[in-house]
Amino acid sequence: MATVVPKFFDWFQAHQGTIDTFSVDVINFPPSEGGRGAVAIKDIPKINKLRWCTKEGHVLFTIPRDLTLSTRTSSLPTRLGMEAWKNAKLHEGWAGLILCMMWEAAQGSSSKWSGYFDILPSSFDTPMFWTEEELAELRGTSVVEKLGRADAEKDYKEKLIPAINSRPELFLPRDIPTHYSVEMYHVMGSRILSRSFNVEKWTPDGEEEEDDGGAADVSMGSGMDVDLPDGASAPPTHSPLGTDDLEHEEGEEQEQEDSSDITMVPMADILNARYRSENAKLFYEETYLKMISTKPIKAGEQIWNTYGDLPNAELLRRYGHVDVFQLPSGGKGNPGDVAEIRADVIVSVTAEQHSLSTDAIHERIDWWLEEGGDDIFDLYFDLEIPPSIISIIRLLLLLDEEWEKTREKAKPPKPKMDAVVLTVLHEVLQRKLKEYPTSIQDDEQLLITASSLNLRHAIIVRLGEKKILDGILTKTAAALATENKMKRKTTHEDRPAAASTLKKTKRQA
Template structure:
């Protein structure tokens, strides 16, 4: 079936599903922009204008699946799985068992799972090891998720689907087929708010993407939403949002949309690296939510390379910091020893990054005055705890030490040097849209984030939270006075 024929059939199918579409929008062929299908305005649109409405009965989810209608006896075993796994089984039943008889076939025909001639899977799950190396030194390569996907596959196939779900027709599903379906869910599904008239009858708000996984399982159900997923997403051009009502899901304009302009949704607050991992594309000029990650290993290497600590001792100090948090019964402290620390393109850095660099900077200064390594375990704990709490109060009062500023800048400069020279450049012409270009776009987004955050004046003196810088010597004297040193020895 041609691209155009599949689109026409899909449009006709939408009408039969009681999906109402404003005459001011139309599905368009955007392959020349490497965007597949999208939604264009055919007339000027004003904010709060409804673009289309989808009844909840026209969403593909476990609750309205043909699978449970055909096999009601498997409901209990199916619902013991995670929502992700449930929807995977539901889609596989439609695609591999019902096939042409599926109610959703015209919808599937405009998704990459069927339209393989025009659409491709570019999520990192489908990249080769050689292609993934193009993303180095981005930490996104550590979160591709191939091992997790293989674990879920082995959990479900062939034993669980054959025995617990009594679906021998799915026992032969290959890992490749499973990955394609799972990637469709990752790229196209929505977490739809459940409607309970007793608790949220007036709630039309989209889900908060920061909710915990447990809350999602309780209050939302994972669904495929035809037409809503036709919209392309862009964090900077976002002009429409999906609103959940008791009976339907409504796409509403949130900004004026001029005739011939594309209608854009947004995929939460993701940086380019995560957009590529999940959805298989990038925003070539960068996402509004871009950030780079400073690995803890780089922070450790910095202090060791300067001769301020041995690697063994810095690991010991970090372990003590985590122990301080674990021993805090008041829940006042949050763990600052993370695998990595985010630096945003908006010139903001997470407080844990500021905290750990400040604590290690102070400890390094103390260690240079009098080596801490010979202290007893109890004395080390007391000293690190005192520094930890003093630094907390310092940062809380919107102050940092002058040595912190230099250390922070040096660490970011080290991180910047890990990126290839091309990451410092902008695209001067239309990118090739191949995987090498996608990888380079991610590296450029991260490089720009680090570069922006390396401007200490912008980050610490002119941001929303302004800091002043105090003398390290005076601050350290307030911690390690003579009496305190005597107590440690």
């Protein structure tokens, strides 16, 4: 049992964690299969009559709530004092959990979680740790701008350092260069981003504000789910968020998110994930979390949780890997890939093609955003054009009188496609494709000769996005050609009728 992490298993079970050692082991898989992960060592039916089974499925392992690591379970917030904790704004975002993890690691063997820290990764393949040269290979994708490195370091300087310096008896000065450095801050942040779950407080029946029928969505930086068992009350659901998402995204979602829910869950975070391969899910009860099978698992198969079927850009940013499968349309890639179009590109192209005034643009875009319109538009492998893209283009092209009526009704224009919109969209797609450093053909060749894993990952990410953009560009070009053909046909048919009318008028004269 535990062919890879025997000491961790000893620690885990010594702290009342339980494992079905007859069914589960942890071994090293190839990097393409997620690296270290859990495997079934015998056939695991979804439901059977063994003591490890519930009506939901087979219980693979259980984790006591007090063995999870969060700002609720670490003693640091209490030791620092809750008033000081809040004054330092450590209750906002993930800065508080990062500081708790730094402090617990600094305690060494005296920390309750010392056995857990021993198996956590200290190096990552995520772009946060790439060189500038490697990051340049991601130009055109949204990965680099979402890393949030500068913002994270701002939090480190403005939140953590003042708190650390204020209590030298808690944060020993000799430990600062090692346990409380900015490098360690990024390591802990990356551990949270790639391994944490969103575990809400247990809410007794009848006291919750909202019951959604049994599923409390959770995340893991990874988007891994923690669900409620049948019959339990469900707290309000939240969307999956990563480290920089939670710290730096603005708006209502961030305000509603309770940062104390973000939790490191020993054992559960060993499970890997792959697109639409989930066969186990984490459920929670009052005092325990339980990893339970959701499908039959054959002996030798890996036990998969889920990251939420993310696009390769997000998989790379958060976890340092990508998913590649045979696509239904041919070739290989991630069916969940997304190509993002920024609203400012749409605005720029529309303004250039139709000589729109700056004041008119600002007024309409401000209104669009106030009404909840998108500022980034996602394109998928189904090659469908989002109605919101059509709507924002039509909004920018409205005559002044039409714009006033639209504003009065507080409803954006209907997403009706025509040649004018297609012309704008065609140029937007071309401009977006030019943001990447290479063409699709270049990438397909480079993928064969890629000299490093990071370069290979960057190529796969941008290639997936470009295939989506190129597919929609081809579709748009065909639709525009049809529109222009119909226009020419209509014009041609109208001309003889006009000439005939003119001749008739002359004869009558």
